[in-house]
Amino acid sequence: MRTFVLAVQDTILALGPALILGLLIAGLLHVLVPRDRILAHIGKPGFMSSMKAALVGVPLPLCSCSVLPAAIGLRRDGASKGAVTSFLISTPQTGVDSISVTWAMLGWPVALAKVVAAFFGGIIGGVLADRVRGGEVPAQVPPGCETGDQGPFLKRIWDYAFGTIFRDIHRWLALGILLSAAISAFIGPGTLANYPILQGPLGLLAALAVGIPLYVCSTASVPIVAGLIHAGFPVGSAIVFLMAGPATNAVTMGAVRKALGGKVFAIYLGTVVTVSLATGLLLNTLKVTAPAGGHIHGEASAGSILVLISGGLLLAGMAWYLAYDLIAWIRRRSAKAAGSRDGLLLRIEGMTCPMCEGRVKSALEALPGSGEVTVSAGEGTALIRGIRDGSVPLESAIAAVELLGYHVER
Numbered sequence: 001m002r003t004f005v006l007a008v009q010d011t012i013l014a015l016g017p018a019l020i021l022g023l024l025i026a027g028l029l030h031v032l033v034p035r036d037r038i039l040a041h042i043g044k045p046g047f048m049s050s051m052k053a054a055l056v057g058v059p060l061p062l063c064s065c066s067v068l069p070a071a072i073g074l075r076r077d078g079a080s081k082g083a084v085t086s087f088l089i090s091t092p093q094t095g096v097d098s099i100s101v102t103w104a105m106l107g108w109p110v111a112l113a114k115v116v117a118a119f120f121g122g123i124i125g126g127v128l129a130d131r132v133r134g135g136e137v138p139a140q141v142p143p144g145c146e147t148g149d150q151g152p153f154l155k156r157i158w159d160y161a162f163g164t165i166f167r168d169i170h171r172w173l174a175l176g177i178l179l180s181a182a183i184s185a186f187i188g189p190g191t192l193a194n195y196p197i198l199q200g201p202l203g204l205l206a207a208l209a210v211g212i213p214l215y216v217c218s219t220a221s222v223p224i225v226a227g228l229i230h231a232g233f234p235v236g237s238a239i240v241f242l243m244a245g246p247a248t249n250a251v252t253m254g255a256v257r258k259a260l261g262g263k264v265f266a267i268y269l270g271t272v273v274t275v276s277l278a279t280g281l282l283l284n285t286l287k288v289t290a291p292a293g294g295h296i297h298g299e300a301s302a303g304s305i306l307v308l309i310s311g312g313l314l315l316a317g318m319a320w321y322l323a324y325d326l327i328a329w330i331r332r333r334s335a336k337a338a339g340s341r342d343g344l345l346l347r348i349e350g351m352t353c354p355m356c357e358g359r360v361k362s363a364l365e366a367l368p369g370s371g372e373v374t375v376s377a378g379e380g381t382a383l384i385r386g387i388r389d390g391s392v393p394l395e396s397a398i399a400a401v402e403l404l405g406y407h408v409e410r
Contacts, residue, residue: 006185007181008178011180014104014226015223017307017310017311018103020314021100024161026095026097030160049083050085050129051123052083053083053122053126054119057090059094071087071088082129089122089272090119093246093247095218097165098246099111105222117276129264132261132263168217169217171325174318174322176219183227204237208241236282240276243276244273344397346382346408348360357376359404360401364401382401
């Protein structure tokens with residue numbers, strides 16, 4: 001157990017500086033790059049639109065739940081089919097936060113390979129998608145995911161970096177750290193290298209089979225891959241997981257098929273599979289030393305103090321949001337058990353992210369007589385408790401939510 005705890009500590013310290021820096025850069029880009037300016041460059045079908053969409057998608061700091069609705073929103077606003085496909089392929093695999101963490105934990109060759117593969121994969125998928133005629137189904141982007149930040153410049157950066165991106169990935173980040181630490185603590189260095197089946201093409205296919213249906217965000221997948229490489233997993237197979245995991249999952253694939261049609265979906269999935277396997281084959285002989293299992297110790301220099309501070313911030317942020325999630329979960333369970341006497345429960349369709357939760361929460365709290373409001377995008381519910389001065393009319397609550405563009409089950 002002590003080995004596991006030390007491995008968790010070392011993984012957090014390895015991850016902290018690059019992740020904090022990446023989140024701040026992500027917030028800065030979000031504030032400085034207007035969405036309308038991006039759309040002006042990707043409205044027409046063709047190679048240039050797909051290339052520009054990939055060029056924008058690689059560094060763009062969209063939280064994981066916002067990649068799909070943002071892409072659908074671009075399509076609704078006039079972006080070409082190829083540009084949207086390119087954006088969907090390139091964006092979830094990278095992002096400045098993920099790139100900085102990959103560079104810090106796995107080295108610049110792996111980080112560069114992931115960026116190049118995502119960029120060219122996006123272009124290839126986009127060009128092929130533009131050749132498909134018809135088939136897409138009109139879709140609406142959830143309203144809460146559209147940009148609408150206000151306030152001072154630095155506050156907008158902070159809110160997006162830590163109130164949106166970090167809040168969206170904190171659970172997967174915690175899971176990734178724990179898995180990485182478990183691999184480092186309980187599987188000896190190089191142990192997986194003793195299994196020949198993992199070292200060749202079958203290892204690539206195994207990583208692909210795990211990565212395609214599983215959802216894990218691009219940043220959280222890095223510590224998992226670092227632990228696998230430290231245990232002897234081939235770099236090429238790890239790269240396949242690093243690319244296929246964030247780019248595909250059961251929910252995303254279903255939504256892409258619904259929004260853009262079966263033919264474009266086949267291009268999207270086929271491009272991700274082909275490019276990730278090709279990149280894995282090219283990098284399978286690359287030697288990488290992953291900082292897992294007790295590789296971060298040193299004197300108390302300025303650099304190590306910065307590492308400790310950033311690691312402490314990372315740990316505190318995850319603990320804060322995990323505690324918030326736990327308290328909200330307990331309140332929802334308690335309210336459901338007590339029945340309708342204690343509050344008003346709404347079932348809402350269309351919420352996808354913390355930004356959606358905040359919009360619904362604010363609207364319901366503004367109702368006369370409203371008390372404590374708890375909103376869960378994951379469960380699709382909003383609960384009003386502690387109602388003052390009588391009650392909040394059901395129709396008033398429904399109207400407040402539907403005015404935002406969501407749908408309430410009646």
